[in-house]
Amino acid sequence: xIAQVALALPFLxxxxxxVPPELEGRMELGGRVLVPxxxxxxxxxxVGFGExxxxxxxxxxxxxLDPKPLLSPSQRSFLDWVADYYCASVAxxxxxxxxxxxxxxxxxxxxxxxxxQTLSPAERTYLEQAQGKDLLALEHKAKFETFGPLVRRGxxxxxxxxxxxxxxxxxxxxxxxxxxxxxxxGRKGSKREQLLGLLGQKxxxxxxxxxxxxxxxxxxxxxxxAAGELETQTQPLxxxxxxxxxxxxxxxxxxxxxxxxxxxxxxxxxxxxxxxVTGSGxxxxxxxxxxxxLESNRKVLILLPEISLTPQAIERFQGRFxxxxxxxxxxxxxxxxxxxxxxxxxxxxxxxxxxxSAIFAPLEGIGLIVVDEEHDGSYKQQEAPFYHARDxxxxxxxxxxxxxxxxxxxxxxxxxxxxxxxxYGLLELKTRVRGQAPPLLQxxxxxxxxxxxxxxxxxxxxxxxxxxxxxxxxxGILFLNRRGYASCLSxxxxxxxxxxxxxxxxxxxxxxxxxxxxxxxxxxSFYPSRCKSCGEKKFSIEGFGTQxxxxxxxxxxxxxxxxxxxxxxxxxxxxxxxxxxxxxxxKVDFVxxxxxxxxxxxxxxxxxxxxxxxxxxxNIPDIRSSERxxxxxxxxxGRAGRGAEHAGEAWLQTYNPSHFAVQAAIHQDYExxxxxxxxxxxxxxxxxxxxxxxxxxxxxxxQKAQAAAEALGxxxxxxxxSLGFELLDLQEAPIAKINNRFYWHLxxxxxxxxxxxxxxxxxxxxxKTYGLKGSSRLSLDVDPTLFL
Numbered sequence: 001x002i003a004q005v006a007l008a009l010p011f012l013x014x015x016x017x018x019v020p021p022e023l024e025g026r027m028e029l030g031g032r033v034l035v036p037x038x039x040x041x042x043x044x045x046x047v048g049f050g051e052x053x054x055x056x057x058x059x060x061x062x063x064x065l066d067p068k069p070l071l072s073p074s075q076r077s078f079l080d081w082v083a084d085y086y087c088a089s090v091a092x093x094x095x096x097x098x099x100x101x102x103x104x105x106x107x108x109x110x111x112x113x114x115x116x117q118t119l120s121p122a123e124r125t126y127l128e129q130a131q132g133k134d135l136l137a138l139e140h141k142a143k144f145e146t147f148g149p150l151v152r153r154g155x156x157x158x159x160x161x162x163x164x165x166x167x168x169x170x171x172x173x174x175x176x177x178x179x180x181x182x183x184x185x186g187r188k189g190s191k192r193e194q195l196l197g198l199l200g201q202k203x204x205x206x207x208x209x210x211x212x213x214x215x216x217x218x219x220x221x222x223x224x225x226a227a228g229e230l231e232t233q234t235q236p237l238x239x240x241x242x243x244x245x246x247x248x249x250x251x252x253x254x255x256x257x258x259x260x261x262x263x264x265x266x267x268x269x270x271x272x273x274x275x276x277v278t279g280s281g282x283x284x285x286x287x288x289x290x291x292x293x294l295e296s297n298r299k300v301l302i303l304l305p306e307i308s309l310t311p312q313a314i315e316r317f318q319g320r321f322x323x324x325x326x327x328x329x330x331x332x333x334x335x336x337x338x339x340x341x342x343x344x345x346x347x348x349x350x351x352x353x354x355x356x357s358a359i360f361a362p363l364e365g366i367g368l369i370v371v372d373e374e375h376d377g378s379y380k381q382q383e384a385p386f387y388h389a390r391d392x393x394x395x396x397x398x399x400x401x402x403x404x405x406x407x408x409x410x411x412x413x414x415x416x417x418x419x420x421x422x423x424y425g426l427l428e429l430k431t432r433v434r435g436q437a438p439p440l441l442q443x444x445x446x447x448x449x450x451x452x453x454x455x456x457x458x459x460x461x462x463x464x465x466x467x468x469x470x471x472x473x474x475x476g477i478l479f480l481n482r483r484g485y486a487s488c489l490s491x492x493x494x495x496x497x498x499x500x501x502x503x504x505x506x507x508x509x510x511x512x513x514x515x516x517x518x519x520x521x522x523x524x525s526f527y528p529s530r531c532k533s534c535g536e537k538k539f540s541i542e543g544f545g546t547q548x549x550x551x552x553x554x555x556x557x558x559x560x561x562x563x564x565x566x567x568x569x570x571x572x573x574x575x576x577x578x579x580x581x582x583x584x585x586x587k588v589d590f591v592x593x594x595x596x597x598x599x600x601x602x603x604x605x606x607x608x609x610x611x612x613x614x615x616x617x618x619n620i621p622d623i624r625s626s627e628r629x630x631x632x633x634x635x636x637x638g639r640a641g642r643g644a645e646h647a648g649e650a651w652l653q654t655y656n657p658s659h660f661a662v663q664a665a666i667h668q669d670y671e672x673x674x675x676x677x678x679x680x681x682x683x684x685x686x687x688x689x690x691x692x693x694x695x696x697x698x699x700x701x702x703q704k705a706q707a708a709a710e711a712l713g714x715x716x717x718x719x720x721x722s723l724g725f726e727l728l729d730l731q732e733a734p735i736a737k738i739n740n741r742f743y744w745h746l747x748x749x750x751x752x753x754x755x756x757x758x759x760x761x762x763x764x765x766x767x768k769t770y771g772l773k774g775s776s777r778l779s780l781d782v783d784p785t786l787f788l
Contacts, residue, residue, distance in 0.1 A: 003027065003061055004048035005035050008091040010384065010780070011765035015044075016053040018060040027061070030069035030076050030094075032104055034062040034164060043104060045091050063164035065104040071097065075362060078399055082392060086782050087761050088385040096385055097360035099341050101334040105167040108135040110151070114159050123150050127160075135162050175232050176204040177221060183229040191220055199230070202323075212339035246319030248288060255281050258427045259288050262403065265425075266293060266367060269397050271404040273374075273419040275411055275670070276429030277438060278638025279602075282407045283313075284433070286370045287320050289405075294321075294350055298367025301396075302353040303389055305376035306330060309355050311577045312584075312601065321351050328354035328361060356381060356389040359396065366400040369393045374406035374415055375631055377785060386781040390415075409638060409670075410631040413681065414688040416674055432642075439609065439640040439648035441633070441666050443657045455552045457544055462610055462651050463556065469649075470560060470589055474607025477591045478553070479598065479636045480546055481616055483519075483566040485511035487543030489528070493536035498528055504737040510568070511547050521739040549612065550592045557590070565593035598635045607648055609640040614654040614662065621734060622787055623686050626661045630673050633665035687783070691753040693760070694784040695746040696733070699776040702742040706732070708776045709744035715763065715770055716746075723759055725750035734788045741777075745787065757782065 001024060004014040017035050019027065027033065031046050036059045043065065071079065071094060083093040112131050115124065126147045130138055135151070138144055144151075154160030179199050186192025191214055198213050199205050210217050224230040251259060262272060262285070276282045290300045304313060309329045318325050326340045326349035343349045345362040352361045356379050371379070371390045379389040390406065397404035406415055406424070419426040432438065449459040469476050488506035490497045497506045500518035507516035507525065516525045530537050550564045563579055570576040582588050583603050591597060617629040633652060641648020654662055664673035682689045695712065699705040713730045720726060726749045733743035750756045760780060763770055772778055 002050040002053045002058070003033065003046055004050060005033055005044040005061070006047045006089060006091040006094075007035075007037065007042050007044045008089055008095055010089055010092065010778075011087070011761050012089065013765070014047050014090070016050070016055050016058055018058045019049075020060045023061055023064050027064045028066075028069050030071050030073070032065040032070075034065060034104075034106060035059070036062060043106075045094050047090055063106070063166065065106070065166050070102065072362065072364065074364065074399070075360075078396060079360070081395060082387060083385075085395075085757075086385055086387050087757050087780050088387075092385050093387075096357070096387075099334065099337045101338045102341075106136070107165045107167075108162040109133065109165060110135050110138065111161045111163075112154075112159065113161055116157075116159055123147065126150070127154075175207045177207070177210065177225075177230050177232050178204050180229055180231050183224070191217070195220060195224075206342075208339050208342045212333075212335040215335075246316075248291065248320065249284050251284060251288065252281065252431075252433050254429050254431060255285050255288075255433065258429060259285050261425075261427060262289055262405065263292055266296070266403050267401070269401050269404070270425065271394055271397065271406065271423075272425040272427055273411055273415050274405050274407040274427050274429070275416075275419075276407065276409060277432065277668075278409045278635065279432040279434070279436065279438075279642050280409070280429035281433035282372065282429065283316060285429075286372070286405070286407070287316070289368055289370075289403075290317075290351060291320070293367040293403075294324075296367060297365075298402075299349075299363055299365050300351045300368045301358065301361065301363055301366055301370070301393075301402075302351065303358060303369070303371045303379070303393060304353065304355060305373050305378045306355040309353075310580060310601065312580060314353060317351060317353050323348075324350040326352045326354075326361070328352065328358040330355060330357065359387075359389040359392045366396070366402045369397050369402050369404045370407065371405070372407045375408045375410055375412040375627075377628065380783075380785045382786060384779050386779070386784070388783060388785075391783070410634045411670075413627055413674065413677055416670075417678060417688040434642070436641055437647050438668055439637050439650045441637045441650040441652060441668065443662060443666055444651060444653045445657045446653050446655050452556065455556070457549075457612060457653070458552070459653060462653065465608060465649070465651060466553075466590075466610070467557075469608040470557060472607065473605075475583065475586070475589060475591065475603065475605045476608045476610070477593070477597055477606055477636075477639055478549060478610045478612055479593065479595075480544070480549055480612045481594050481632070482508075482543075482545045483547070483568055483594055484508035484517065484545035485547040485551075486541040486545060489516065489539040490542050491531035491534060491536050492538040492540050494531060494534045496531060496533040497542070498539070502737070502740045504735055508545065509541060511551070512568070520735070546592050546594060553590060553592065560589040561587065562590050562592065563588040565591055565596050567594070567596070570596070595632065597639065598632060601639060602642055603639065604642050606640050606642065609637050609648070609650045611636055611650070611652040614652050615656060618654075618656060618659055618661065620788075623681070623684070624785065626659075626680075627677055629659075630661040630665055630677075633662070634668070634670075637665070685749060690749050690751060692784055693748040693750070693753070693756060694781045694787070695748075695760070696743055696779050696781070697746075697772075697776060698741045698743045698778075699774070700740055700742070701775075702736070704774065704776055705742040705744050708772060708778065709746055712770055712778075713746060716748075716760075719759060723750075723755050724752045725756045747784075747787070753782070 001019040003017045003019050005017055006014045027046055029046055032043055033046055034041055035044050079093045079097055080090060083090045109132050110130050112127055177199055183196055194213060225232050274282055293300050306329060314327055326343045328340050344352055352358055352363050371393050374390050381387050394404055418424045444459045444461055449461055452458045452460055452463045466476055486509040488497045489509055498516060500507050500523050502523055503518055503520045505520055507518050510517050546564055546566050550562055554562055563582060565579055570579060583591060586605060617632055618625060637650030640650050660676045697705050697708040709730060716727060728749050729745060729747035733745050736742055748756060
């Protein structure tokens with residue numbers, strides 16, 4: 001029998017392997033297997049069986065790694081479609097869908113079958129010490145350089161043997177534990193205290209949840225069971241229970257009308273764009289619909305941008321649905337991620353709320369999928385495999401017969417175009433749920449406005465508005481999408497900026513740590529001793545970031561309380577939660593932050609929002625820079641005036657007040673923006689009026705990166721007319737060097753994406769027609785959203 005095994009290698013089809021007799025009947029489709037590949041061994045996924053193969057001299061499968069496949073047939077069907085659409089290997093997509101902690105743990109213990117008389121004393125001593133130990137671990141020991149040939153000879157001659165052993169994974173029917181009586185409490189902070197606190201929260205607790213809290217808890221569990229303080233049994237885990245702690249809110253007439261239309265659409269696939277202004281109560285609509293779906297014994301998937309997946313957002317859902325909620329996002333520890341994944345797979349979760357990767361949650365029987373802030377760029381993964389969670393949500397809804405809602409105050413151009421052409425239904429919430437007027441967005445032209453002395457980026461007008469807002473006891477948000485203290489340091493003599501040694505970008509000065517930091521590769525360095533170009537020892541601080549804004553405002557408002565909200569200030573565990581709580585509790589007067597403050601928050605006492613430098617996003621060389629800027633302006637300004645007591649105001653500082661994205665934001669008119677942007681896109685032949693595919697070549701040698709791109713371009717140009725595509729661009733990437741690799745881009749445009757994708761996959765998978773050499777790499781991005 002032949003096994004067809006997919007490996008996580010781009011553009012290559014499954015490989016054929018012989019199934020050894022001892023593994024026949026022990027391998028299921030979708031299960032993981034260990035196979036030899038070249039001089040190494042790889043984990044792959046069994047995707048098919050066959051009776052014959054065109055390949056001669058087939059190697060055999062080494063081991064079956066899963067008693068049962070981790071992915072269900074319906075999941076595999078969905079993931080197979082994802083792999084085909086995004087030109088990725090099936091194994092790449094399967095691995096993306098599984099938590100990293102579920103990777104198989106494989107051992108090859110070494111056994112001595114008999115002792116040859118020819119062994120030297122040193123060889124015999126080594127084998128005695130190595131017997132029973134993992135060969136994979138032995139190979140990394142210093143002694144293996146000396147005794148490696150002995151081990152290989154022993155395996156060939158048969159006096160040594162290894163068998164593959166896989167540590168089993170715990171799934172259904174895993175051990176569960178509960179307290180008996182009132183055990184003696186442990187010391188404060190001890191493992192015992194933490195364990196008893198966890199077990200006291202509910203009647204039965206599965207081992208997976210204990211492991212998520214405590215590393216290696218088995219010895220303590222055995223001790224407590226032996227002492228009669230705990231009871232354990234292996235049983236199917238109980239299903240989820242709804243335990244709401246917060247009531248559902250009454251809906252406004254607009255919300256009620258939208259909910260009624262969406263309720264009538266439940267039970268079959270349909271996609272709606274819910275366009276609601278900031279503060280219109282889209283989340284409450286989702287909650288009411290989720291309740292109706294759960295009443296029909298189906299499940300709910302809620303996707304949020306990573307930046308919006310805050311404790312505040314999660315609490316809203318947990319308050320309505322209690323323990324029936326599972327949460328998945330990238331900031332979770334691996335143990336927590338596995339715990340939530342198991343909770344979903346075991347049917348203990350009715351509602352899954354998560355970021356981009358939650359689209360792969362093992363959730364069956366879905367009746368509702370919500371993609372909140374559907375326009376957000378974080379739904380698109382910017383590394384292989386390049387998938388877009390919003391688009392996958394629509395496909396998943398089709399597969400499961402679920403209602404799909406795309407929610408946004410500022411929809412993507414593509415989604416609103418689909419709504420305009422009838423592909424999606426369109427519903428609108430035009431007023432704020434508490435009846436407040438939307439914040440008035442006003443523009444400050446930096447070309448004409450005087451500045452505050454010593455603060456070159458702050459106009460006098462904005463300073464006065466901040467001062468008045470503070471005097472009225474309201475909070476203010478100052479937005480700048482650039483963390484750090486200054487954008488760069490430059491030599492005072494020759495004006496050469498300090499560049500990252502690994503990337504073609506300037507390093508950002510972080511005053512708090514007195515370090516220069518590259519925001520692309522993470523390189524850190526201290527203040528330079530001299531300029532590398534001319535030897536000058538003095539440097540100028542150029543530009544500004546959130547750290548500098550915080551410092552300057554503290555000097556202007558010495559009595560005010562400040563909070564900085566960016567990736568640097570929230571990197572510690574619990575820091576984000578503490579910061580958000582401080583804002584909600586009124587312990588902060590000014591919040592200075594990046595896009596972390598732009599969406600997903602509801603702070604009723606925020607009276608003023610200021611966008612300090614709008615041109616930062618407008619000037620990015622990208623076809624979507626106007627769209628992203630308009631969305632950012634609208635989302636940030638929407639944080640103001642959410643309380644019922646007062647209206648809010650928003651201010652935008654720019655050197656380009658006539659830009660159509662700025663003007664549309666001032667008028668709070670999405671349709672005005674869309675009309676201009678869609679006309680521009682149509683004239684340029686850009687999405688949604690065409691489809692794009694981007695290929696990136698890279699190498700540590702810039703000439704080889706260029707050669708790889710040009711060689712590919714030379715091959716594909718001959719097929720443009722017959723396959724109906726255009727090679728729009730073949731050039732060095734805007735940021736040519738990142739982390740010591742040099743990049744080139746090829747950009748394709750087509751109206752026939754299926755034909756182009758099929759052609760590219762066949763071309764890139766065939767080394768005879770096009771093959772990368774040496775250290776060159778290549779990636780293919782279907783429907784790219786970034787071009788840097």
